Amino acid sequence: MSLTSQFVQNLKRFRLVTFDVTDTLLRLEEPMRHYQQKAADCGVTGVDRGQLERCFRQQFSALSREHPNFGSQSPDLDWQQWWMQLVSRTFTCVDDRLTPEQLAKIGHCLISHFRTNACWTHIEGARELVQHVRAAGKCVGVISNFDPSLSQVLAAMGYAGKFDFVLTSYEAGVMKPDSRIFNKALQRMSIPAEQALHIGNKLDMDYVGARNSGWSGLLVDDEERTDSDSRHTFASVSLLLQALDTQEIQW
Missing domain, CATH: 1.10.150.720 (Haloacid dehalogenase-like hydrolase)
Structure with missing residues (x-):
């Protein structure tokens, strides 16, 4: 896989990149x-x-x-x-x-x-984004408000072996945006918060939760907002990936 120099530069400061799942990587279908x-x-x-x-x-x-x-x-x-x-x-x-x-x-x-591929669809650009982050040599994880069956869902959708860890709120004992779930991810990988990036679709749970925990964040949200940083907000995962490939992101 060929990575652009801009993509590598944008993620240079990070050792860990984590993803939300529902409506970030996968979508429940009706x-x-x-x-x-x-x-x-x-x-x-x-x-x-x-x-x-x-x-x-x-x-x-x-x-x-x-x-x-x-x-x-x-x-x-x-x-x-x-x-x-x-x-x-x-x-x-x-x-x-x-x-x-x-x-x-x-x-x-x-x-x-609901633990099979019959109920879920892929978000456009999500698999490519995960692959790019892995190819850049980053630790890649999942932080999701979900029950312990999430790994089964991810495997059913072709994500088996794509993450260094999958951390659910059930297993962590707390839900996003609680900083303790973000801290548990850092402890697993022995990585400081300033070297971690979280990508998700919920302003409060993902973007604000990550930033309040000392992380950087990127938000996938197609609604016009005045309460999020436009530098870090993208209408789709595909546009987020395009920006990482072609634009300098100001963290």
Whole structure:
């Protein structure tokens, strides 16, 4: 792989580059369509997708308040049970006549399904960006608010062996933008914060979280903002890669 001299120069100060996953490297493809289809596979048909989405959002917010970070700090509740509860509560919200057996069957099916390549698509330019960073000789990692199945998802999408580590919020015990998750990544690689760069799509969790932890940050966000540094904000991963290849980035 041929790297431009500008790309190498832009990353010269960094020894570690980390990535967010959802909507930075990968995108979930119509998740409620998969919920609807897998329910039908389990014999539950006629589920209204609009109502399903409303119930999912409501129950996800409620469960996240009751048991934050996929239940990582909740006794007797692991991440799989957390998702099982979410699926059960979501479908009960849609139809309270469903039996516990039906809800459990749907839940197990969905947990397995969402760890495959059937539900995810690649963000344009993301694989190339990761490859460029690796080719530049950097340590490359993932920092994501996710459950421990993330490595399985990444492997299913062709990212097996592409990262030096994958750090999820569940395993770290804290979620971005908490500085402790960024610090854990530094400790793993014995790298100081000023030599670390994080790339993600959430202003508060990724860009601000990284910078408040002493890191540099790049933000992928196609909305016009006045609360982020325009030097570090790009409308897409492809444009971010193009800028690293061709423009001097002022850190």
